[in-house]
Amino acid sequence: MAEPLLQARGIVKHYGHVEALRGADFDVFPGEIVALIGDNGAGKSTLVKILSGTEQADEGEIILDGHDIQVSSPLEAQRLGIETVYQDLALAPDLDGAANLYFGREIVRRGPLGRLGFLDDDAMHAGARKAFAELGVDLQNARSPVANLSGGQRQSVAVARSVAWANKVIFLDEPTAALGVVQTGRVLDVIRRIRDRGIPVVLISHNMPQVLQVADRIEVLRLGRRVAQFDASAATMEKLVAAMTGGLDGQGSAA
Amino acid sequence: MNSVPEDMAPPTPAVDTNGSQAPAEPSEGALWRRLTKTNTAWIFLVLILLVAFFSILKPNNFPTEFNARAIATNAAVLLIIAVGETFVIITGGIDLSVGYVLLFSGVTAAQAMNAFGNPTDRGWDLILLGLLVALVSGLAWGTINGVLVTKAKVPPLIVTLGTLGMAWGMAQILSNGQDIRYIPSLLASVVGAGRFFAIPWLVVIAALVAAAGTIVLRMTRFGRYTFGVGSNEEAARRAGINVDRHLIKVYALSGLLAGFGGFLALAYFTTTTISGHANDNLNAIAAVVIGGTSLTGGIGTVVGTTIGVFIPAILASGFIIIGLQSFWQNVAVGAVLIAAVFVDQLRRRSPER
Numbered sequence: 198m199a200e201p202l203l204q205a206r207g208i209v210k211h212y213g214h215v216e217a218l219r220g221a222d223f224d225v226f227p228g229e230i231v232a233l234i235g236d237n238g239a240g241k242s243t244l245v246k247i248l249s250g251t252e253q254a255d256e257g258e259i260i261l262d263g264h265d266i267q268v269s270s271p272l273e274a275q276r277l278g279i280e281t282v283y284q285d286l287a288l289a290p291d292l293d294g295a296a297n298l299y300f301g302r303e304i305v306r307r308g309p310l311g312r313l314g315f316l317d318d319d320a321m322h323a324g325a326r327k328a329f330a331e332l333g334v335d336l337q338n339a340r341s342p343v344a345n346l347s348g349g350q351r352q353s354v355a356v357a358r359s360v361a362w363a364n365k366v367i368f369l370d371e372p373t374a375a376l377g378v379v380q381t382g383r384v385l386d387v388i389r390r391i392r393d394r395g396i397p398v399v400l401i402s403h404n405m406p407q408v409l410q411v412a413d414r415i416e417v418l419r420l421g422r423r424v425a426q427f428d429a430s431a432a433t434m435e436k437l438v439a440a441m442t443g444g445l446d447g448q449g450s451a452a
Numbered sequence: 453m454n455s456v457p458e459d460m461a462p463p464t465p466a467v468d469t470n471g472s473q474a475p476a477e478p479s480e481g482a483l484w485r486r487l488t489k490t491n492t493a494w495i496f497l498v499l500i501l502l503v504a505f506f507s508i509l510k511p512n513n514f515p516t517e518f519n520a521r522a523i524a525t526n527a528a529v530l531l532i533i534a535v536g537e538t539f540v541i542i543t544g545g546i547d548l549s550v551g552y553v554l555l556f557s558g559v560t561a562a563q564a565m566n567a568f569g570n571p572t573d574r575g576w577d578l579i580l581l582g583l584l585v586a587l588v589s590g591l592a593w594g595t596i597n598g599v600l601v602t603k604a605k606v607p608p609l610i611v612t613l614g615t616l617g618m619a620w621g622m623a624q625i626l627s628n629g630q631d632i633r634y635i636p637s638l639l640a641s642v643v644g645a646g647r648f649f650a651i652p653w654l655v656v657i658a659a660l661v662a663a664a665g666t667i668v669l670r671m672t673r674f675g676r677y678t679f680g681v682g683s684n685e686e687a688a689r690r691a692g693i694n695v696d697r698h699l700i701k702v703y704a705l706s707g708l709l710a711g712f713g714g715f716l717a718l719a720y721f722t723t724t725t726i727s728g729h730a731n732d733n734l735n736a737i738a739a740v741v742i743g744g745t746s747l748t749g750g751i752g753t754v755v756g757t758t759i760g761v762f763i764p765a766i767l768a769s770g771f772i773i774i775g776l777q778s779f780w781q782n783v784a785v786g787a788v789l790i791a792a793v794f795v796d797q798l799r800r801r802s803p804e805r
Contacts, residue, residue, distance in 0.1 A: 272692045287690045289683035291750035292676075300680055301691030303673050314673040 200263065202227045202397055203248070203279075203366050208257035210243050210421075217243040219421035220257070225366055225399055230392045232400045232408040232429075235418035236441050241401050244418065245368050249281040250274035261365060278365030282355045282372060290344035294336050295325035297343055298358045328361045329353070332387045349380025353387055360391050367391060368399045373407065385411050405434055417441055492744050492756040495792060499759050499766065506770035513773045521652060527765040528658035529554075529720065531758060532713045534736040535665040536594075536706035538757045541740050542669075543682040543702050544749025545601060545608035550710040551732030552619040553593040557714030558724050559623045561586035562632040574636045582639070586715035587708060593619055594707015598700030608703075616733065623726065633723045644719035654716060661709065665754040678702060682749030735764065738785060742792045763788055 205223040209216070218240045225231055235241045246252040248259065250268040259266050261277060268274045274281070288297045295318075304320045305311035322339060329336055334353040336346070343351055352372060359367050369388065373381040388398050388411060402408050408415060408429075415432050417425040417440040425440035438444075507515040533550045540547040564585040565571045565578050593615055600611040646653045669675035677698050681688045688695050718724065741747060742763055743756030764785045771781050 271690055275692065283690070287684070287687040289680045289687050289750070291679055291683035296676060296680075300676075300687065301693050303676060305673060315671050316673060316676060318671075 199227055201225060201260075202262060204260040205244065205248060206258050206260065208244065208247060208254045208259075210240075210247060210252065210255055217421055218247075218254070218257075221418060221421055222423045223248070223416060224426075225397045226414070227397060228392060228395050229413040230388060230398045230400060230411055231414045231416060232402060232412035233416055233418065234402065234405070234408055234437065234441060239418040239441070240421040241418055242370070245281065245370060245399070245401055248274075249279060249368055275362065278363055279368070280359035280363035280366075281368040282352075282359045282370065284370045284372075284374060288343050288351060288355055288358075291342050293340050293342055294329065294346075294354050294357075295322045295339060297354055298325045298328060298361055300358070302362065324361075325357075328357050332357050332360065332390055333383075334387065347380065349376050349383055352376060352380070352384050356384065356387050356391075360396065363396055366397050366399060368401065370401045371403065372400070373402075373404070381407070405437055408437070409434065419443060492753055492759065494795060495742060495744060495756060495759050495763070498788070499763055502763065502766050502770065506766070506773065509770075510773050514770060517650070519769060519773070521650075521655075523762070523765045523769050524655040524658075525652045525720070526768075527761050528652070528654040529713045529717050530732065530735055530739065530765075531658045531761045532661050532716065533706075533710050533732065534739040534757045534761050535662055535754055536709035537736045537740045538665065538743070538745055538752055538754055539669070539678055539702045540608075540706045541682075541737070541745050541747060542678050542749060542752040543699060544685070545699070545703070546612060546737065546747075547594075547597060547703065547706045548609065548612040548733050548737075549593060549597060549616040549619055550706060550713075550736050551729045551734075552616050552623065553590055553707055553710040554714040554717060554732060555724070555726065555729045556593065556619040556623040556626075557586040557589040557711035558718045559627050559632065559714075559726070560589045561715050562635060562718055562724050563626060565636060566632060566634055571634055571636045575638060579636050579639045579643075582635075582718070583712075583715050586711045586718075588711070590707040590709070590711015590714065591704055592707070594704040594710070595700060597707060598703030601703060602696035602699045623724075627724060627726065629726065631723045631726050635718055635722055639719045640722045643716065644722060654720060657716065661712075662754055662758050669752075669754055674698075674701070679750055682751075684750075738764070738789050742789055744792070744796060746796065747793075760792075 201224040203225040205221065208218050208221045208223075210218040221240060221244055223233070223244060233241050233244070243252065247254045248268065250271040250273050253269065259268060261279075266277060268277070268279070271281070289300060292300065299321045304317045304324070306315045306317045311317070326339060329339070332353065334350070334357055336350060336354075338345075343354055346354065352375075356369065356372065372388070373384050376384060385407070388400065391398050392413075400408065400412060409432060412429045415427040415429055415437065416423055417427075417437065419441060427436065503515070513519065533554060537547055537550060561582040565574070565582040568574075568578070571578055597608070597611055597615055600606050601608045604611075643653050643657075648656045669678065677688065677693055680691070680693065681695055681698055685695055688698075721728070739760035740752070740757050741760070743753065743758070743760030745752030745756060764781065767784050767788075768778065768781045771784070772778055
């Protein structure tokens with residue numbers, strides 16, 4: 198396989214006396230869906246927070262495209278092309294889909310009106326329609342506040358938002374946790390489409406069948422360290438559970 | 453759309469915005485449906501019904517040019533502070549201080565204009581100085597509110613309750629509790645009582661402020677952030693918006709408009725009316741809420757606020773004209789306020805959400 202696009206090496210993070218990460222490694226290769234799994238407290242969330250700039254590592258390095266990077270804030274992560282879709286969505290429910298897609302990065306009109314901050318709503322709606330269409334997201338009423346959308350549609354808006362701006366990596370934290378079967382299927386489709394366009398997706402999930410269904414590769418964290426890497430084709434539920442619970446300890450990397 | 457890896461921070465999502473296969477815009481029917489779904493449409497209907505009611509009861513007294521002018525002039529200053537209040541409430545905050553910031557600004561403006569002797573016969577240069585002092589006074593209080601809310605993290609209700617008292621007290625300290633009764637007569641005769649064609653200047657100015665408020669709220673990034681911050685502050689932060697700075701600007705705007713209102717009140721009443729602003733803040737908040745702006749933030753319109761200012765004004769005028777004690781106005785406005793929020797809650801509980 199090619200060079201990893203994003204690598205985390207020896208990440209250590211303490212919260213007081215609790216060691217959430219004890220030298221964790223993580224790799225994301227170009228054009229793959231990689232699932233990050235682990236039991237509660239394994240350090241998944243902490244690792245994602247560090248890679249998306251919400252928290253800073255105490256030790257370790259992060260390498261993007263072969264360059265050491267400092268992800269000092271979520272904004273810095275976004276600037277580097279790393280977008281994160283949080284479990285709690287982080288949409289503004291009273292704004293419509295387009296306004297959410299462009300929230301914080303609005304298009305202003307050309308000329309002096311634009312300098313005064315006048316918005317180009319037509320351009321944003323056109324861009325949003327295209328972005329949603331590319332992901333196969335069907336919003337009947339693009340001008341309706343996202344509060345009026347179904348859970349799956351809201352999730353799709355959140356994912357579309359990150360896709361529109363990410364040009365390196367997208368992190369999805371439990372993207373289907375609150376969704377029904379049909380909506381989950383749609384969101385997984387969206388994830389595959391993102392991958393097919395060349396943007397690697399990191400999927401953080403508790404849902405083993407889903408991980409096996411959609412991921413190309415699986416990395417397992419346990420007690421703050423990476424304990425296994427699998428090709429999805431070689432992985433089984435038993436192996437994953439064994440890795441998560443320590444049954445593979447001492448065996449090292451399985452991939 | 454992500455085919456340009458070297459472009460680390462694209463200014464727009466890399467989709468072309470030519471809108472090649474743009475579906476048809478919502479038709480007029482859809483627009484009408486959207487309107488009737490909003491509180492604004494219903495509250496506008498209430499306004500029309502009130503006007504019709506009083507007009508039928510007193511066809512010779514209520515629907516007259518004189519009365520319309522009186523109602524609009526009385527409402528003008530309140531509308532200006534209610535526009536600022538609308539922005540604050542859309543962010544999910546509240547500004548209780550506007551009435552006394554208005555008073556404070558009126559006092560400082562009057563004192564500035566009196567600093568060079570009796571100002572009665574002075575011209576526009578002194579009036580402009582007074583305006584500037586009023587605006588700066590309002591802006592200062594508003595900025596203090598914003599900084600305390602965002603940086604000291606004191607809830608807006610408490611911050612603005614505190615600055616309400618401080619502005620009130622400072623206004624009395626500065627004036628020794630005595631109304632300042634001398635202002636340039638030019639200010640009173642042109643701005644306070646003059647007309648632009650048939651329309652009082654105060655009403656023209658208030659209408660311009662409301663129009664500007666609507667434009668800023670609906671069409672600019674500032675307005676979009678105001679809704680966004682009120683809708684989900686955390687989402688706004690994660691979207692890279694400087695939420696604290698935006699909130700400080702919104703409270704500063706509210707203070708600035710209160711300062712402007714103080715100057716116009718000075719022109720209208722020709723005195724500082726120290727004891728006359730006890731209810732301004734609550735009237736402004738009531739107008740905003742009657743107008744359909746949500747106290748939980750994220751939803752609101754300046755048009756609604758304008759209607760919300762005029763409902764109490766029409767009730768007051770109507771009650772006087774039909775010979776009811778004016779005290780009934782307070783009862784009626786209170787009931788309208790509760791009814792407006794009740795209808796709003798019902799609407800939100802509707803199956804669509």
